[in-house]
Every structure is written in structure tokens, then in C-alpha cells.
Amino acid sequence: MHITGNNKEGTEKKFTIVGLWGGFILKPPAALYPQLPEVEDLTMHLAQLARIRTAPHSLIRLKSGNLAYITSRMDRNKKGKLAMEDMCQLTERLTEDKYHGSYEQIGKTILRYSATPGLDLVNFFELVLFSFLTGNADMHLKNFSLLDQPGLGMTLSPAYDLVNTALVNPSDDEDLALTLNGKKKKLRKQDFVAAMNTLKVADKQQQNIFTKMQKALPQWEQQIDISFLSADFKEAYKAIIRERATRLR
Structure with missing residues (x-):
């Protein structure tokens, strides 16, 4: 190991x-x-x-x-290794600079390199919004990757390294690891809309992204209740989601 x-x-x-x-x-x-x-x-x-x-x-x-x-590991299958490039590599940044960048820049990188750019851009913004709602301020450049899909090409990889950092590290007061609409803190719905507008995500697709997360909220609370977390952590996790959700209204 x-x-x-x-x-x-x-x-x-x-x-x-x-x-x-x-x-x-x-x-x-x-x-x-x-x-x-x-x-x-x-x-x-x-x-x-x-x-x-x-x-x-x-x-x-x-x-x-x-x-x-x-x-x-997603870069392995029965036949061997698969090509997988994270956003540090694709934007030619050093690993130590993984917190330097913006989500808009990642979106532009997806549009440049993905074999399915439109679909991956929507999936990307879903993950950014999900990370905000679940208190994850550690979605840096190395936590988004393009993965080689045999017969298709490089596409956005499945999500990985998802942690509610606001729960486990409450001293970190940032909402997100990278900037969104020029901000890391005090984010609201208009910041996500502005970022998606920059990448020319259609209004209908934007609404679908917000609606998708809104519909998941009741299921999230049920899943938290049956999780392995302590009672205190369960309530704290739900409180973080509720507070973030109010900012998207």
C-alpha cells in the first residue's frame, strides 16, 4: 500500500x-x-x-x-488502466494550486475536452450545486476529472471524494473550494445562475438542475436519519442542508 x-x-x-x-x-x-x-x-x-x-x-x-x-478506482477495469485526467492536469496547474481557480473555468475545460460537452456541463453544475447544499468546501480542481469511456472518449467521471466539510470542519467558513461568480462565501441562487449563464447553459436546463436538487431534499433527510452518523451529527447535517437550501429560494 x-x-x-x-x-x-x-x-x-x-x-x-x-x-x-x-x-x-x-x-x-x-x-x-x-x-x-x-x-x-x-x-x-x-x-x-x-x-x-x-x-x-x-x-x-x-x-x-x-x-x-x-x-x-475508476481508472481501472478488467482490461487494465483507463485514461483519467483531473482538472489540475487539464488546466496545466500544479497539485499545490488545486484551490486556485473557478468553477466557470472547469466548465470551459469540460466544453473543450469532453466528448459529450453539453451533457457533461449540466452534470457538472448539478455536482457543484449538490456540493454547496451538502456543505462541501473541498471540491477543488483535483476532485473533477474526465475519464476515458471506451468507444466514446473522455467524459465527466462519476463523482468522488464527496464530504460535508462544514460538518467535520466547521472552522472553514467557505461555501465552496473554488470561486463561483467570483465568490467562495455567502453564495446565493443568483451566483449559480450567473455562472451557468457564463457557460451558456439554457434557462430550461438551469431550472431542471435546481428542481432536481429540490426534489431530493426529503429523501436526503430520510437517508441521513438511517445513516451511521451519531444523533448530533444527523441533526447538524440536516441543519446545514436546510440553511443552504434557503439561500437558493
Whole structure:
């Protein structure tokens, strides 16, 4: 196994497991951030309820009794490696600059390189809006990628690394990791509309994106209630979503 780390608070060490298991990433509990595996697994489930494609994932119980998060690598299949380029690579930025950029810039990069640009742009903005609603201020340039789909080409990969950072790291007061309409804080619906207008997303598509998330809200609360989170974390997670949702009215 080898370990890869992240630089921003609210993220965790990752162990890449190769060989016997194929290609999986295991994220054990983090002492500084209680219930981090449970939060990530739940957030990925919430994305699925919003009909956002995600990487395969699960919780596993360690010998200690604690839960760890495990996900399969998307750049592997039975035939071998698949090309996968994250937005740091596609925008020619260094990894240490992954928090320097904007979501509009990612959108333009998708339009330039994706084999299905229109569809991927809509899917991208759905994920950005979802990240805002679920308190995720860690969706930086390396957390969006284009993945080679055999017979199709490079398209937006399923979502990965989804964490409610506002829950596990409340000292971070940013709404998003990158700028949207020139802002990272105090975002409202008009900021998402402005960003989508910059990328010429049709009004009807914009409305569909907002409606899709609105319809998922009741299901999210039900999923949170049956999750592995503590009672306090369940209520805090729901409170974050409710507060963000009010800003989109």
C-alpha cells in the first residue's frame, strides 16, 4: 500500500490498495475529524439519491470495530488502466494550486475536452450545486476529472471524494473550494445562475438542475436519519442542508 495525502483541513489520509484486491482506495477513521468515513459514505449516497453518478463505495468494519470508507478506482477495469485526467492536469496547474481557480473555468475545460460537452456541463453544475447544499468546501480542481469511456472518449467521471466539510470542519467558513461568480462565501441562487449563464447553459436546463436538487431534499433527510452518523451529527447535517437550501429560494 502507499499513502497519498491532502493539504486542506477536513480531508483524510488515503491508502491505495493494489494487487490482490485490484484497485481500491481505503480511508480509515481520522482522529481529528470524528465520523469522517461515515460522513463521506452518506454524502455519496445523497448524491445517488439526486441521480448523480458516483464511484462505487461502501463502509467496512475494521478489526478495531471502527468503520472505514472504501471505494474502487475508476481508472481501472478488467482490461487494465483507463485514461483519467483531473482538472489540475487539464488546466496545466500544479497539485499545490488545486484551490486556485473557478468553477466557470472547469466548465470551459469540460466544453473543450469532453466528448459529450453539453451533457457533461449540466452534470457538472448539478455536482457543484449538490456540493454547496451538502456543505462541501473541498471540491477543488483535483476532485473533477474526465475519464476515458471506451468507444466514446473522455467524459465527466462519476463523482468522488464527496464530504460535508462544514460538518467535520466547521472552522472553514467557505461555501465552496473554488470561486463561483467570483465568490467562495455567502453564495446565493443568483451566483449559480450567473455562472451557468457564463457557460451558456439554457434557462430550461438551469431550472431542471435546481428542481432536481429540490426534489431530493426529503429523501436526503430520510437517508441521513438511517445513516451511521451519531444523533448530533444527523441533526447538524440536516441543519446545514436546510440553511443552504434557503439561500437558493
